[in-house]
Amino acid sequence: MSFTQELRRWVDPIWQASFEHPFITGLADGTLPLDRFRFYVQQDSYYLTEFGRVLAVAASRAGDLAEASELAAHVRTTWHSSRGWQG
Template sequence: MSFTQQLHQAAQNIWQKSLVHPFITELQSGQLPLTKFRFYLLQDRYYLVEFSKFHHLLAEQAGNPQIKKFLLQSEADLRACEWSVRSDFFTGLKITPMEIRQTAVAPTAYNYVNHMYLTLERDGFAPAIAAIVPCYWLYQEIGQKLAKVGSPVALYQTWIDTYDSDWYEVNVTHILQLINILASQATATDRQMMQTAFIRSSYYELQFWQMAYAKERW
């Protein structure tokens, strides 16, 4: 069993809860209120900005030139692809720059981002890489599952298509290859920290759906 398979198995219970969360099931059925999707997009924007910065920070700390190149390319792909889709969503939902500036960061989004930075500072490079993997991999799994049926709402279908696309599959494949390489070079203690970081991020992914569904406030 590969290390990524071990991670997937360890987080399976949490991932299953994401797959059946009302935010996801209603997005597929078309019943998800646009106000909740709008809330999700605004919080996800904060997360993606930090996620992009975090890739750059990881690249600066990467000792291997190939890993550094991959992380910088992933950051570029994130900006070129996911940000492009999000920009269209924002335009369609009339989310303005002023609204973005005035939107407070919700507790879960704030805590998820802090978890990533704390993992890097406290546990090091490999666990920090493990902390970003669920964002890639879980979204792919959700996208592939929802794509089998689709959504009657065009906006939601575009969201699904993003994570069921060829370019996204390539990025997921590469990040999984990277985490397996890092695990093969890590001590047992480091691998445990990597798994802990992965599970915690998986938990925050689940909480992110609930945050949006409940329009979480402080």
């Protein structure tokens, strides 16, 4: 068994439980309360905004222009995702 297969086997109970989480099942079957979904979206937006900042710092410290450009593209995508639109 490969290392990744062993890891996958080891975490399988956690992996499967994630599909049974009340948030996920409520989202899937339409019973998730709106206030919980709204909170999730707000937290996700906050996370993406801060993650975009981290990527921007990484881009500023990149070893070459190709690496900086790639990171900058990720910053742009992350920033737009945090605002609810792609561009």
